[in-house]
Amino acid sequence: MNKELLLKLLEERKLKELYEILLKANPVDLAEILSELDEKDMVLIFRLLEKKKGAEVFSYMEKENRNNLIKGLSKSKIVELIDEMYADDAVDFLADMPANVVTSLLESTNAEQRRDINHLLQYSDDSVGSIMTVEYVELNKNMTVKEALDKIKKVGIDSETIYTCYVVENRKCLGIVTAKDLILNELDVKISTLMKEEFVYAVTNEDREDVANKLSKYGLIALPVLDTEGYLVGIVTFDDAIEVLTDEVTEDMQKMAAIVASDKPYLSTSVWEHAKSRIGWLLVLMLSATVTGSIITKYDHAFEAVPILVSFIPMLMDTGGNSGSQSSTLIIRGLAVNEIKFSDIFKVVWKEFRISLVVSFILALANGIRIFIMYKDINLSLVVSLSLIGTVIIAKIVGAFLPMIAKKLKIDPAIMAAPLITTIVDTFSIMIYFKIASVILKI
Amino acid sequence: MNKELLLKLLEERKLKELYEILLKANPVDLAEILSELDEKDMVLIFRLLEKKKGAEVFSYMEKENRNNLIKGLSKSKIVELIDEMYADDAVDFLADMPANVVTSLLESTNAEQRRDINHLLQYSDDSVGSIMTVEYVELNKNMTVKEALDKIKKVGIDSETIYTCYVVENRKCLGIVTAKDLILNELDVKISTLMKEEFVYAVTNEDREDVANKLSKYGLIALPVLDTEGYLVGIVTFDDAIEVLTDEVTEDMQKMAAIVASDKPYLSTSVWEHAKSRIGWLLVLMLSATVTGSIITKYDHAFEAVPILVSFIPMLMDTGGNSGSQSSTLIIRGLAVNEIKFSDIFKVVWKEFRISLVVSFILALANGIRIFIMYKDINLSLVVSLSLIGTVIIAKIVGAFLPMIAKKLKIDPAIMAAPLITTIVDTFSIMIYFKIASVILKI
Secondary structure, three states, rough: HHHHHHHHHHHHHHHHHHHHHHOOOOOHHHHHHHHOHHHHHHHHHHHHHHHEEEEEEEEHHHHHHHHHHOOOOHHHHHHHHHHOOOHHHHHHOOOOOOOHHHHHHHHHHHHHHHHHHHHHHHHOOOOOHHEOOOOOOOOOOOEHHHHHHHHHHHHHHOOOOOEEEEEEEEEEEEEEEHHHHHOOOOOOEEEHHHEEEEOOEOOOOEEHHHHHHHHHOOOOEEEEEEOOOOEEEEEEEEEHHHHHHHHHHHHHHHHHHOOOOOOOOOOOOOHHHHHHHHHHHHHHHHHHHHHHHHHHHHHHHHHOHHHHHHHHHHHHHHHHHHHHHHHHHHHHHHHHOOOOOOOHHHHHHHHHHHHHHHHHHHHHHHHHHHHHHHOOOOHHHHHHHHHHHHHHHHHHHHHHHHHHHHHOOOOOOHOHHHHHHHHHHHHHHHHHHHHHHHHOOOO | OHHHHHHHHHHHHOHHHHHHHHHHHOHHHHHHHHHHHOOHHHHHHHHHOOOHHHHHHHHOOHHHHHHHHOOOOHHHHHHHHHHHHHHHHHHHHHHHOOHHHHHHHHHHHHHHHHHHHHHHHHOOEEEEEEOOOOOEEEEEOOOEEHHOOOOOHHHHHHEEEEOOOEEEOOOEEEEOOOOOOOHHOOOOOHHHHHOEEEOOOOEEEEEHHHHHHHHOOOOOEEEEEEEOEEEEEEEEEEHHHHHHHHHHHHHHHHHOOOOOOOOOOOOOOOOOHHHHHHHHHHHHHHHHHHHHHHHHHHHHHHHHHHHHHHHHHHHHHHHHHHEEEEEEEEHHHHHHHOOOHHHHHHHHHHHHHHHHHHHHHHHHHHHHHHHHHHHOOOOHHHHHHHHHHHHHHHHHHHHHHHHHHHHHHHOOHHHHHHHHHHHHHHHHHHHHHHHHHHHHOOO
């Protein structure tokens, strides 16, 4: 199936054939293809989808395309769509709409769905409540495997996953039973003997990234979400967890590049929005760099006496920046995947110190020899090499230290990445450089 | 359950109680706790685990800890472990062992497992073959749901997932049937009417990152892997895909920070290994920065005439570097998550150009005013501001362009990140700066 085929069938009004193809098509692919069509064709083809599939395709579409699509749909069709979607997807869709539209749409959706949506809408964007779904299978501990399978048969179609079922009594989750347990055991076995009473769970106000990490760590298809009183209120499934992990990485990378994080795709973000998310840090860092500038001003007699000194500034600054960002990147990532903890701070700084000795010595040697060959001046060689050693040592220690401290202070360590580290290290490296130059070259 | 409790029970020789706790413990947690024990206790507790659970716990342990553990195990116990592991986990373990040890161990494992392992060992580290598993459920299209469920009951325990089953005829995969289909349909329904003939699959030599992205895109629990002749040879499950995605992000971040990528945890990597993976790029970038230095040398008459010019070099270099790395980071990430394609190159460069106009104008204005207030010199203000505009425009275009070109040339775009971009942009910004200064200040 591809875009051209769909358009051709639509143009030739071969609706029956088109309908057959749409029936078989993968909803993820369909969402992608629909997004490439113009509004009119998009609406025409979308109307041919059966209700359930339409809701699924709609959930997979990007925000902009969804907005284009609903322009062509009647209110009753949109309400039908909301009724058919899983509550978490519906919330995802409604979260982007104006409040009055949400109210008007919710008034017409069916009572159960409305209750679920209102329930989910109350959770903050970062909490696991915002990604959980409320459609899951509840079992009773006194059921047999056969009764459990019968219950799943009845409610299964509307559940996001039937592979982990929850044994519930008075709204509390007593244990979990997997579909694997049900299939591999005899029909008369009691659920109470099958259920696992120790299970991994999340609490509604937990950070969604932490929960996604938990799901990935334990390799689970889904995990139950309990509210603060311990009542079962929803589940999180692995596909939502993967999405969260991907989004969080994108956000981390943006922060590490001095950009205000956004989950809007690059191409559909306007020039103004892009500029807005970048200008803040650029301004702050630009003005901070004047500190380094003013240190240089203090030493103008040094480079007036030995002008060649100026030509090594870029090399020193870049090497300092690169050394520092190597360290900070490794530490930020290590913290994000829980490989490094705050309590490792001394181990980490000590390790970076030793690495900086090895690395800076090699760099200083290579550069010292190069400078001596080019300028035949052993003192100049010495000034640059010693400055390089000092710069790299400071860069690596600052680069390791700041993300760890940020973690402790509950600031996102991703802020302590290349741009900020570079600006800080620049100041030190210029100071070291001119200090060493004044002493050795006796300026 | 925690480390202290286990050690206490072990010390007091309460083995029965210990055994009971281990029986209930989550294998992921157990792997974590075992890793914190010293070798002797680790071996003692590991021996108390039942075979299947032991193999599972072993699969979740880090390489170093596994190596410590097996030092305390007999060869026959290790062979038993390999027999019990899923073939893909066994391969993962054996891949780190010396070849002669692998041969000796494989000689003693059971024939079927040996065949599976040898089969998997032939795939390269990057291919999906290296992460696939060969334990899956095969069905026949003429079976009924009841027969299928009976078959799963028989072979299910040894399969990594029973939630997606594969309908196979003459080793070709005709379609897939989910456990959901089996549970929700009546017992006498034929598999041939249930199976989905259009399904997402991977080919053995496909890149494992691409396959992980596919699994995540379609939200699948598992997908089938076909060899180049179309025969079904294995499956990839979502938990392996999550691991691949996490590893690939770590590798990308390392490359973006000018580090040779490694999947070894930070803390267990030695100082020498760390230094080795960092020194290469630092040397290359340091020597490249001398180009910028030599441009400065050419203009020494300029800053001898107007020494204050030197003090703006750090600010210009940093702002150029930061602007460029903002762009390159967004593009690299966009390419990695398939949000941006090579065909978008003109759209992307045009967007970055417009963003650079907005951003550079604001930066130039802020800095121009600051300089005028500090030095009361409109020409100096103008020189720095115009240089800033030129630098930012070039930085953003280079930052957007290089990752796109790398993608086209099948080089990893992550190489074209902050460190390299900064070095390239430095050269341009220094050239622009002194050129503009010569003209406006008539030096």
